[in-house]
Amino acid sequence: xxxxxxxxxxxxxxxxxxxxxxxxxxxxxxxxxxxxxxxxxxxxxxxxxxxxxxxxxxxxxxxxxxxxxxxxxxxxxxxxxxxxxxxxxxxxxxxxxxxxxxxxxxxxxxxxxxxxxxxxxxxxxxxxxxxxxxxxxxxxxxxxxxxxxxxxxxxxxxxxxxxxxxxxxxxxxxxxxxxxxxxxxxxxxxxxxxxxxxxxxxxxxxxxxxxxxxxxxxxxxxxxxxxxxxxxxxxxxxxxxxxxxxxxxxxxxxxxxxxxxxxxxxxxxxxxxxxxxxxxxxxxxxxxxxxxxxxxxxxxxxxxxxxxxxxxxxxxxxxxxxxxxxxxxxxxxxxxxxxxxxxxxxxxxxxxxxxxxxxxxxxxxxxxxxxxxxxxxxxxxxxxxxxxxxxxxxxxxxxxxxxxxxxxxxxxxxxxxxxxxxxxxxxxxxxxxxxxxxxxxxxxxxxxxxxxxxxxxxxxxxxxxxxxxxxxxxxxxxxxxxxxxxxxxxxxxxxxxxxxxxxxxxxxxxxxxxxxxxxxxxxxxxxxxxxxxxxxxxxxxxxxxxxxxxxxxxxxxxxxxxxxxxxxxxxxxxxxxxxxxxxxxxxxxxxxxxxxxxxxxxxxxxxxxxxxxxxxxxxxxxxxxxxxxxxxxxxxxxxxxxxxxxxxxxxxxxxxxxxxxxxxxxxxxxxxxxxxxxxxxxxxxxxxxxxxxxxxxxxxxxxxxxxxxxxxxxxxxxxxxxxxxxxxxxxxxxxxxxxxxxxxxxxxxxxxxxxxxxxxxxxxxxxxxxxxxxxxxxxxxxxxxxxxxxxxxxxxxxxxxxxxxxxxxxxxxxxxxxxxxxxxxxxxxxxxxxxxxxxxxxxxxxxxxxxxxxxxxxxxxxxxxxxxxxxxxxxxxxxxxxxxxxxxxxxxxxxxxxxxxxxxxxxxxxxxxxxxxxxxxxxxxxxxxxxxxxxxxxx
Numbered sequence: 017x018x019x020x021x022x023x024x025x026x027x028x029x030x031x032x033x034x035x036x037x038x039x040x041x042x043x044x045x046x047x048x049x050x051x052x053x054x055x056x057x058x059x060x061x062x063x064x065x066x067x068x069x070x071x072x073x074x075x076x077x078x079x080x081x082x083x084x085x086x087x088x089x090x091x092x093x094x095x096x097x098x099x100x101x102x103x104x105x106x107x108x109x110x111x112x113x114x115x116x117x118x119x120x121x122x123x124x125x126x127x128x129x130x131x132x133x134x135x136x137x138x139x140x141x142x143x144x145x146x147x148x149x150x151x152x153x154x155x156x157x158x159x160x161x162x163x164x165x166x167x168x169x170x171x172x173x174x175x176x177x178x179x180x181x182x183x184x185x186x187x188x189x190x191x192x193x194x195x196x197x198x199x200x201x202x203x204x205x206x207x208x209x210x211x212x213x214x215x216x217x218x219x220x221x222x223x224x225x226x227x228x229x230x231x232x233x234x235x236x237x238x239x240x241x242x243x244x245x246x247x248x249x250x251x252x253x254x255x256x257x258x259x260x261x262x263x264x265x266x267x268x269x270x271x272x273x274x275x276x277x278x279x280x281x282x283x284x285x286x287x288x289x290x291x292x293x294x295x296x297x298x299x300x301x302x303x304x305x306x307x308x309x310x311x312x313x314x315x316x317x318x319x320x321x322x323x324x325x326x327x328x329x330x331x332x333x334x335x336x337x338x339x340x341x342x343x344x345x346x347x348x349x350x351x352x353x354x355x356x357x358x359x360x361x362x363x364x365x366x367x368x369x370x371x372x373x374x375x376x377x378x379x380x381x382x383x384x385x386x387x388x389x390x391x392x393x394x395x396x397x398x399x400x401x402x403x404x405x406x407x408x409x410x411x412x413x414x415x416x417x418x419x420x421x422x423x424x425x426x427x428x429x430x431x432x433x434x435x436x437x438x439x440x441x442x443x444x445x446x447x448x449x450x451x452x453x454x455x456x457x458x459x460x461x462x463x464x465x466x467x468x469x470x471x472x473x474x475x476x477x478x479x480x481x482x483x484x485x486x487x488x489x490x491x492x493x494x495x496x497x498x499x500x501x502x503x504x505x506x507x508x509x510x511x512x513x514x515x516x517x518x519x520x521x522x523x524x525x526x527x528x529x530x531x532x533x534x535x536x537x538x539x540x541x542x543x544x545x546x547x548x549x550x551x552x553x554x555x556x557x558x559x560x561x562x563x564x565x566x567x568x569x570x571x572x573x574x575x576x577x578x579x580x581x582x583x584x585x586x587x588x589x590x591x592x593x594x595x596x597x598x599x600x601x602x603x604x605x606x607x608x609x610x611x612x613x614x615x616x617x618x619x620x621x622x623x624x625x626x627x628x629x630x631x632x633x634x635x636x637x638x639x640x641x642x643x644x645x646x647x648x649x650x651x652x653x654x655x656x657x658x659x660x661x662x663x664x665x666x667x668x669x670x671x672x673x674x675x676x677x678x679x680x681x682x683x684x685x686x687x688x689x690x691x692x693x694x695x696x697x698x699x700x701x702x703x704x705x706x707x708x709x710x711x712x713x714x715x716x717x718x719x720x721x722x723x724x725x726x727x728x729x730x731x732x733x734x735x736x737x738x739x740x741x742x743x744x745x746x747x748x749x750x751x752x753x754x755x756x757x758x759x760x761x762x763x764x765x766x767x768x769x770x771x772x773x774x775x776x777x778x779x780x781x782x783x784x785x786x787x788x789x790x791x792x793x794x795x796x797x798x799x800x801x802x803x804x805x806x807x808x809x810x811x812x813x814x815x816x817x818x819x820x821x822x823x824x825x826x827x828x829x830x831x832x833x834x835x836x837x838x839x840x841x842x843x844x845x846x847x848x849x850x851x852x853x854x855x856x857x858x859x860x861x862x863x864x865x866x867x868x869x870x871x872x873x874x875x876x877x878x879x880x881x882x883x884x885x886x887x888x889x890x891x892x893x894x895x896x897x898x899x900x901x902x903x904x905x906x907x908x909x910x911x912x913x914x915x916x917x918x919x920x921x922x923x924x925x926x927x928x929x930x931x932x933x934x935x936x937x938x939x940x941x942x943x944x945x946x947x948x949x950x951x952x953x954x955x
Contacts, residue, residue, distance in 0.1 A: 018793040021835045023103055024048060025328065026069070028336075029096035030087065040077070041099075042070040042351060044835045048099060050332045053667055053804040053828025057781050057845050058710065061656045062804070062828065065358035065668040067099065067332045070351050073341065078352040080339055094335040096673060097356040101833070104797045105300030106325040108280040110259035112144060116274040118321035120259035121283075121299070126315065128294060129155065129285070130251035135178075135210040136289045137167060138229040139258065140282035140298075142203040146196050146632075147172040151273045152206065153283060155256045156264035158184070162252030163264070167208055170267055172196060174223040174237065176208045177268055182250035189268040190221040193238030197617070198225075199632040199676040201669065203281070203801065205229050209289045213246035227687050229284040229296075233859050235685075237636070256295070258283050259323060275321075299325065300797060329800050330671035331831065334358045358668025360675060363629060363652040370627075370654060372429045373646040374461070375401075377607035378592055380626045381599045386592040387445050389433040395420040398433065398443060398591075407591075410444035410570050417441065418573075423587025425463050426531045427722065428610045428647050432589030435573040437466070442572035447565075447593050454541040456565050459592040459604055460534050465527050467497040467581030470574035471588075473536065477564035483509035488563050490545060492536060496527045497578040501547060501555055505563075518545075521555040529584065533608050535601045538563050551605030566593060610645030613757045616662035619643050620655050620677050627651050630672075635664065635679020641955070642757035644721050657755050663768065663955060665804050665827075678805045683825060684852045684954055685860055688809035690798045692783070695812040698792050700784040700839065705817060713773025714738050715749035718766040720756040727763035729770040736774040748773070768955045775846045778817055780824050783808065787838040799840065802826055807847050819909065819933040823847035853951035862903055864947045865889050870907060871923060872941045881912065881926040883945055891924055893917045902929075907945035910935040 021043040027034040041048065052065045071078050079085045080092045110119045123129070139153050149171065155164035156179070163179035163186075174196060177189035198204055207224040214220045221241045224234035260275025267273050285295040295313055302309035304327060307319045319325060334356040343350045370376065378386050379401065386401040396417075398407035409415060416439040423434030435441045458475055465471070471494040479487035486507040493502040503518040526532040526549065535548040542563040546556040573586055606612075611619060617633035617640045624631035629651075641662045646654065655675070659666035663680030692698050715738055719726035731737045737744035750773075754765050785792050785799060792799070802808070803826070810822045824844035831840040854860040866887020874881050885891065892900045894916040902915045905926070911933040914926045930936060932948075 018788045018790065018838065020788055020838060022101055022787070022833050022838045024099065024101055024833055026097070026099040028091065030090040034098070037071065040072045042072055043833060046070045047832045047834025047837065049830065049832045050099075051828070051830045052332075052670065053665065053826070054843055055828055056843060057779065057827060059827075060660065062360075062665065062667040064361035064364065065332060065334060065670075067097075067334060067356045068353065069099065069356070070353050073352045074350045076350065078339055078354075079341060091336070091339070093337055094362070096333075097336050097354070098330055098333040098671075099356075100329045100331040101800070102328050104327050104329070104800060106302050106304050106327045107299045108259065108319065109324045109326055110276040110278060110280055111274065111322070112277065114145070114274070114277065115322070118260050118262055119275045119323040120257040120262070120320045121280060121297075121317050121323060122255050122257045122262075122320050123295070123297075123315045123317050125253045125255045127251075128313075128315070129256050131285065131287050131294065132249055132251055133212050134288045134291065135165070135212070135249060136207070136286035136291060137165075137209075138205060138207045138226075138282075138284040138286075139167070139280070140203070140205045140229050141276055141278060141280050142201055143169070143198070143276060143278035144200050145277045146198045146200070146202070148277060149267065149271075149273050150276050151260050151265060152276055153256070153258045154261050154264060155254045156261065157252075157254040158263050160253055162250070162254040163187070164250050164252060164254050166261075166264065166266075167206075168267060168273060169196065174206060174208065175268070176210065176221055176223075178210065178247070179250050180248050182252050184266075187268065188243065188247060190241040190243065192223040193241065194636055194638065196225070196237065197634060197636050197679075199634045199669070199678070200630075200674060201278070201671050202634055203279070205231060205282075207234055210247075210249070211289060212248055214242065217246075218242050218244050219247045227689065229282045231687055233685065233687065233857060257320070258297075260321065262320065331800075332356065333670065333672050334668065335362070335673065337361070359629065359673050360652060360668050363627075363655075363675075364650070366650065368650070369648045370651055372648055373610045374429055374590060374607045376626050377603075378590065383599075384593045384595050385445070385447055386590060387443075388430070389443070389589040389591065390430040391420050391433075393421045398445075404448055405446045407443040407445050410442040410572065415441055418443070423463070423585065423589065425461050425587050425589050426608075426610075428645050429461075429531075429589070429608075430648075432461075432587050435586045435588070437583040437585055438468070438575045440572075440574055442472075442570060443591075445569045445571075445591055445593075447567060447569065454565070455537070455539045455596060457535055457537045457594040457599075458566070458569055459590065459594070460571060460588060461590045461608055462526065462532050462534065463587045464529050464584045465496055465586035466584040467527055468576045468578055468583035469496045469527065469586055470494060470576060471586075472570070472572040472574065473534070474570045474572075475536065475566050476568050477542075478567045479564055481508055481510065483511055486513075486561070487567075488561055490536070490538070490559070490563060492534075492547065494524060494526070494534075495576075497576060497581045498522065499524050499527065503545065503547070503555065503557065505559060505561065507561060516560055518557045519555075521547075524549060524554070531608060533601075533605050535604065537601070548601040551602045565595065569593065610647070611643065612645045614643045615640040616643055616658045616664075617677060617679060619646070619658045620666070623651060623654050623658075624675060629675060631655075631675040631677065633677045633679065635662070635677075635681045639681035639954075640679055642761065644723070644755040644757055647721070647755075661755050661765075667804055670803065680955065683805055683850045685850070685854065686807040686847075688823065689802050689806040690795065691809045691811060692785075693811050694814070696791055698785065698789065698795075699810070700786045700789070702782065702784065704782070705778045705780045707778045709745065709748065711773060711775075711779070712736060712745065712748045713750050713769060714745070715747050716766045716769045716773065717749070717751040718762045718769065719751070719753045720759050720762045721753050723756065723759050723762060726751065727759070727766045729763070729766040731770060731774050734774070736776050764955055771952060772849050775849050777846060777848065778822065779846055780810065780822060780844050782841055783810075783824070783844055784839055784841040787840060802829075802842070804828060808842065808844070819935050820911070825850065849952065851949070851951050852954035860951050862900070862947065862951070863889070864950050865891060868945050870939055870941055870943045870945055874939050876936050876938045877930070879928055879930065881928050881945075883924055883926060885922045885924070890920070890922060891917050891926075893920055893924065896920070904932060904948035905945055906948040907943055908937060908939045910937055910939070911948045
């Protein structure tokens with residue numbers, strides 16, 4: 017039975033470790049609160065996670081400015097803090113912080129563990145490092161030469177290995193074609209199936225993710241993986257382990273794997289795919305403090321190695337930005353009211369926009385030197401990005417100083433140096449003298465110029481300039497009206513010199529106002545040159561002498577007067593010198609173009625990594641949206657932009673100082689994380705569903721940033737269409753700008769917003785649960801697992817809410833734990849729009865017609881229902897498609913179960929079971945009839 021206040025705990029991190037401060041938390045006099053995720057259904061971005069908590073400080077313990085404080089010098093601004101409960105059923109902490117010591121839950125060898133044919137293993141685990149190598153579960157004991165199977169993560173991919181002959185030499189393994197894309201600490205059900213004989217002369221392995229080991233619908237990771245020949249599993253005398261291997265730790269190549277870096281909750285083993293359950297273990301059946309427990313199938317499990325059974329929930333992990341003291345009037349009481357918050361608070365604290373994607377990428381990749389040429393309008397020289405020497409003027413007597421900050425490479429790049437039309441100018445950059453190797457590269461970014469312009473790039477090596485050691489230079493001449501590249505070499509000694517002309521190459525195509533990139537690469541121990549234009553090889557050749565690493569680089573700009581040719585201002589910037597092969601010409605061009613086409617999750621990870629913040633992403637890469645050009649904005653704005661394009665959630669992690677992104681693909685077709693029966697009295701006050709037009713959008717325009725005309729999607733017919741009432745609701749139009757890779761995506765995003773904005777149902781914006789209510793507390797494990805993006809199902813609602821169950825997605829929540837109350841309030845949005853069709857699925861695999869109505873009226877008792885399809889596709893008939901029955905349809909609020917359908921034309925007749933949802937009534941001719949649970953096309 018729950019009691020108040022609940023069993024809370026809290027810790028502060030100082031002195032290099034987490035320190036318990038539970039005794040100082042004044043939960044009996046003031047509640048602890050946590051707010052996380054979206055604050056309302058209309059919010060588009062999550063606020064930083066926040067917490068309020070009072071700490072007893074009568075000994076001035078939490079006074080960081082008091083030299084007599086026991087924590088003097090240990091705490092201060094942004095001291096790490098975490099808080100939670102010790103409550104509910106236990107789980108097994110296998111390993112953490114990259115530990116490799118043995119830890120597992122194991123069950124002794126037993127014939128009941130044997131599976132020889134088709135195999136179906138499901139485990140419920142979380143990992144702190146989904147991308148690392150680690151063991152998941154296994155049945156293999158080398159000392160008895162009994163190798164059965166092993167389930168592992170190898171380089172971020174689920175891997176299944178089995179041993180038909182029971183020996184290491186007989187091993188066979190298959191690996192998922194896609195990564196497990198989950199955020200750090202995320203809990204997932206993982207499943208592997210082996211079809212030992214697929215009927216086509218081979219075997220097939222499939223990998224899945226889900227929510228629990230009992231799921232009926234699973235998400236297939238990548239493609240099925242097949243192999244030649246039928247196969248089988250060995251049945252020896254090995255014990256089974258979940259988490260790590262005592263004797264066997266090998267990956268398919270024989271390298272040692274550490275145990276699961278996280279937690280274990282359940283394991284289910286079936287004989288055959290979806291077959292008989294042979295092992296059904298859930299750690300919730302264990303008792304804290306005990307080393308063994310018995311599962312639902314009678315097997316005894318034992319805690320092994322450093323594995324720990326615990327029920328400690330982290331409900332908030334953040335930082336304490338301030339320690340404001342509070343003292344009563346008597347002076348006898350002293351406490352500190354802290355307000356820890358997630359790290360996104362710091363990310364959002366400044367006002368300075370981020371540098372351009374190009375600048376950030378160059379800095380992150382570490383060139384030898386770089387001169388951005390982005391200096392201010394009053395500059396006389398270009399500063400080095402890395403603290404090297406300034407550029408100096410370079411040119412003939414006709415030299416004109418360039419216009420600093422007057423040039424534009426692209427709208428998303430900082431202003432750069434400009435050379436006005438018809439003028440002659442140039443800069444010289446002196447490189448650091450370092451012996452860094454023979455392969456080197458010089459990058460220059462440019463725009464404009466027209467046909468009446470030239471560019472000369474000359475690079476001198478570190479030669480002494482003597483007859484014994486000539487100074488060698490390579491020169492690139494770019495001529496506008498010829499659209500030509502000319503390449504030559506000059507060698508200079510104290511008394512002699514020589515030169516060589518390597519040739520002309522036409523078709524540069526760089527004289528317009530679009531962004532362009534030129535790279536000169538010298539490789540092959542200084543004997544091969546290559547010029548790349550816009551990330552592609554343009555010209556190459558040999559060098560007849562050895563060209564050493566550069567000592568200086570000159571960029572000169574000329575002017576011509578050719579009849580019929582234009583002359584425009586020329587912009588140049590980011591003269592960069594590299595050694596080695598760390599950054600390719602394609603990478604540089606991609607960064608210059610703002611990483612257009614980058615997947616949303618990849619952008620979030622890259623941006624955070626460049627800024628020094630930890631972040632992880634959930635959602636398979638193939639389903640992430642492709643981003644447009646990265647603009648200059650604050651870091652959190654850029655991260656939220658990517659999350660918004662991906663229709664996901666970006667927020668502070670709950671159990672660690674980290675940012676997580678849950679991609680939109682993870683929201684589709686979820687099983688409910690929690691089922692709440694209204695009639696059981698588990699939903700607390702206030703319970704005020706709304707049925708209004710607050711979120712209605714039936715005319716949506718979406719423009720791609722830096723794109724063409726907006727795409728528009730309009731709902732022309734239906735209850736929420738733009739038609740005037742009563743045929744619709746009138747026009748609700750909105751326009752948006754998104755970061756998208758293509759204009760076609762704008763049409764898709766507009767369609768998605770229209771889809772979400774025309775949901776026709778009651779909205780349950782707030783759900784409050786009293787965790788001190790015994791009926792609610794019985795679900796505490798499920799409730800505390802719920803996170804932003806999860807689904808809740810409401811059943812047995814009042815009649816005036818409609819006859820059907822309702823599903824909502826959690827957008828955020830606020831929880832309060834104190835002496836008088838223990839509650840959690842979920843902020844919710846409708847979940848029905850996030851149901852998509854899946855080919856071959858028994859639940860999500862049926863498409864609706866394009867339109868259908870009752871051919872004639874039916875009475876409340878009729879079981880024969882005539883229908884006429886007006887759309888392109890008729891209903892499946894039971895004679896041709898008997899396996900497609902039964903299915904459920906809805907008309908006039910009544911759900912009917914169709915057990916048969918006759919007719920193969922537009923006019924057909926259903927045989928039905930009436931009043932499936934409790935509604936029984938007559939219906940008029942012409943009334944709309946459609947699938948009771950429609951599915952939608954995913955973005």
